Amino acid sequence: MTMREKIEEAASRYPDQRSAIMPALLIAQREHGHLPGPVLAEVADILGVERIWVYELATFYTLFHTEPVGIFHLQLCDNVSCMLRRSEDLLRHLEEVLGIKKGGTTPDGLFTLSTVECLGACEMAPVMQVGDDYHGDLDIARIDALLDRLRATVRRPTGADLAAAGPPGE
Amino acid sequence: MFEPVLLRNVDVPDGYLLSTYEAGGGYRALAKALREHTPDEIIDLVKKSNLRGRGGAGFPTGLKWSFVPKRAGKPKYLCCNADEGEPGTFKDRIIMERDPHQLIEGMAISAYAIGAETAYVYIRGEYTLAIARLEQAIAEAHAKGYLGTRILGSDFNFVVHIHCGAGAYICGEETAMLDSLEGKRAQPRLKPPFPAVEGLYASPTVINNVETLACVPHIVARGADWFRGIGPDKSPGPKLYCLSGQVRKPGLYELPMGIPLRDLVCDHAGGPLPGRKLKAVIPGGVSAPLIPERGLDVGMDFDSLAAAGSMLGSAGVIVIDDSTCIVKVATRIIEFFHHESCGKCTPCREGLNWVVKVLRRVEAGRGAPGDMEQLGALCKGIFGNTFCALGDGAAMGLRAALAHFEHEFVVHIEERRCPFH
Numbered sequence: 001m002t003m004r005e006k007i008e009e010a011a012s013r014y015p016d017q018r019s020a021i022m023p024a025l026l027i028a029q030r031e032h033g034h035l036p037g038p039v040l041a042e043v044a045d046i047l048g049v050e051r052i053w054v055y056e057l058a059t060f061y062t063l064f065h066t067e068p069v070g071i072f073h074l075q076l077c078d079n080v081s082c083m084l085r086r087s088e089d090l091l092r093h094l095e096e097v098l099g100i101k102k103g104g105t106t107p108d109g110l111f112t113l114s115t116v117e118c119l120g121a122c123e124m125a126p127v128m129q130v131g132d133d134y135h136g137d138l139d140i141a142r143i144d145a146l147l148d149r150l151r152a153t154v155r156r157p158t159g160a161d162l163a164a165a166g167p168p169g170e
Numbered sequence: 171m172f173e174p175v176l177l178r179n180v181d182v183p184d185g186y187l188l189s190t191y192e193a194g195g196g197y198r199a200l201a202k203a204l205r206e207h208t209p210d211e212i213i214d215l216v217k218k219s220n221l222r223g224r225g226g227a228g229f230p231t232g233l234k235w236s237f238v239p240k241r242a243g244k245p246k247y248l249c250c251n252a253d254e255g256e257p258g259t260f261k262d263r264i265i266m267e268r269d270p271h272q273l274i275e276g277m278a279i280s281a282y283a284i285g286a287e288t289a290y291v292y293i294r295g296e297y298t299l300a301i302a303r304l305e306q307a308i309a310e311a312h313a314k315g316y317l318g319t320r321i322l323g324s325d326f327n328f329v330v331h332i333h334c335g336a337g338a339y340i341c342g343e344e345t346a347m348l349d350s351l352e353g354k355r356a357q358p359r360l361k362p363p364f365p366a367v368e369g370l371y372a373s374p375t376v377i378n379n380v381e382t383l384a385c386v387p388h389i390v391a392r393g394a395d396w397f398r399g400i401g402p403d404k405s406p407g408p409k410l411y412c413l414s415g416q417v418r419k420p421g422l423y424e425l426p427m428g429i430p431l432r433d434l435v436c437d438h439a440g441g442p443l444p445g446r447k448l449k450a451v452i453p454g455g456v457s458a459p460l461i462p463e464r465g466l467d468v469g470m471d472f473d474s475l476a477a478a479g480s481m482l483g484s485a486g487v488i489v490i491d492d493s494t495c496i497v498k499v500a501t502r503i504i505e506f507f508h509h510e511s512c513g514k515c516t517p518c519r520e521g522l523n524w525v526v527k528v529l530r531r532v533e534a535g536r537g538a539p540g541d542m543e544q545l546g547a548l549c550k551g552i553f554g555n556t557f558c559a560l561g562d563g564a565a566m567g568l569r570a571a572l573a574h575f576e577h578e579f580v581v582h583i584e585e586r587r588c589p590f591h
Contacts, residue, residue, distance in 0.1 A: 013331045015371060018353030026295065026334055053353065060355040061336035063295045079257040080456055080502055081414035081488055117339065117506055118257035119296055122414030122486070123421045132298040 003031045007046050017047045021057050025064055034065040062116075070105045070112035072150050075129040078115040081122035090126055091115060093140050097147065110154065111147075175408040176384050177424040180268040186303045188310040191271035197316050199387035203279045204324040207390075212283035216386065218394035220406050225251055225342070225379030226454065226483045227559075228405070228472035237366035238284045238374045246286040247375040250277055250383055251347060252293035252300075255339040256455035257506060258486025261410035262380035264422050266293070266300035269384075270307035274330060276383035278316065279390055281328050284376050288329055292347050295334040304332060339510035343558045344377040346512065357514040358558035381410055401427030405471035409485060413439040416446060417489040428474065432466035435489055446491035450574070454483025456503045457563030459570030460490070479570065495590040496575040497582050500568055501529040507564035518561035521552040525568065537583035545572060545579075 001009070006027045011020035024043045025035060032039050035058050044051040058064045074094065078087050095101055098111055105112040121127045124136025128143075135146055179185040179194060191197070203212055217232030238246060250273070254262045265273055277289050293301055308330050311317045319327045338356045340346045345359035348370050369375025385407055389397050398406045409427045411434055414420045418440030425434065431453055435441065442448050450460045453470065459480045461468065468478045475482045490499060508522040525548050528541055545568065553565040572579060581589050 016352065019333075019351060021353045022336055022350070023334065026336065049353075056355055057336075057353070061338050063335075063337035078502075079506060080452070080499060081258050083499075083502055084415040084488070084490065084494060116337075117509065118255065118259075120254045120260045120263050120294065122258050122260055122412065122488075125414055125420065129296060134299075 075116040079118040082126040085125040087126035199390040219397040224381035248286040248289040250291040256484040259484040276386040415489040416491040428469040428471040452488040455486035458483040500571040515557040517555040535587040
């Protein structure tokens, strides 16, 4: 399905198109990675609603990103239950190994590091969400292993790949 | 030995599938409700059970349902509050991930009782596994005729839609959730009108928490007297307790309402971490005032905790041991409320901003004489003066920390340092 079709399907669940703005923004963000101005305008046009309605939601709710984020958005919980299980140490470690501060993105665009409020998984504190997945009972060794796994899923083209693809332009 | 009710399926392999749920007697309560009871009888049954809302406020569920006008001339709505954002709380996530049909059956019976044909489950967007499981369960229930038109041969039609939140704690407040569902910024509404009369799209609407709705099939199947026989008569039933923080066995526990907090923490959850001592426990998510160790013999139910100056809230039990600075905990909690303040009313938006500033400087050893009085005055300015309970929760929690651990705040200010560092 195209983005438009997905949004129209979501909108059919409500008696009022305005209700479909939130689901539409979630769909658009999955498609585009973040929500720049032209995407917000497109969502408004598909639903036939005021652009300001779309813009106010995109900037009110924290899960919507109007600026680009890394391929892996590391969202470390630092609310009370995780704090009591030393999530601060994990934040310090992540800042150190990634060479960025909280809120920053690595220069290769791979990782954005954020702290977030309670993820609702306090039984496995300290916990971090990456994309759709929760990672719990974290310590420094597990964080390092997780970063390695994430890096490995993004395979960079090697010399052999380039040779197999042939000279550019053909 | 208490036999689990709400969690009986969570450790069953494939407990989230319809076939597993049916094999355990699932959807028989819905069939019983539709065949043997009128909607009013279901409302009476739930009233008699003394079921009270598990989202935090503890309002009697049957009474809430009875406020819905019988002939409204407009569609009625059921909204399931699955926006579980109260720090320390994870019970609804586990129900939806591992036993979503229990919730769907509860919604179907509740919708039949109030005369709603449409429900929206407002679920926090971070809960991707719960969303996927619930979507699958809704599709399965449709295919089997537990949802849709003329359910189980009756005249009852009912559909369930999922609406994903996008990271705003305030959506747990029921009228803010309604504004969010209508596609607006989530900000609480002035009451009255109450949602039962004028809620979603200005139509009669009931908003119930996941755990509340999950209790309903069991009440229909086993009767109001059975439910009332578990725990205190005025605040009965099986209850989910979320244990987290500095405790040996964090996790979700199902036990009767009213169980002593000390038994919950020390016996069931294994007590403090090795070599540490209990210092305080937050019994119901961070909106609930903390209870110092000496007060832990209180019963975990709405009335006992209210009498003890705290609240059951969402039953997010956060355990704090003697290695932890209460000023730091209080600061983190107020930072949370400040971040989540929706900005609608001044006492909450501006008041919490000032509280954060004062607490941060106290915690950092830069407190000034008069800061204790300042914090007290700020709490006074917030409490009772805000649109919704967010500001009250913040002020009550801070007041309890200041009252029970005053010396820790004073040491920070006088010695200009944190004694825990």
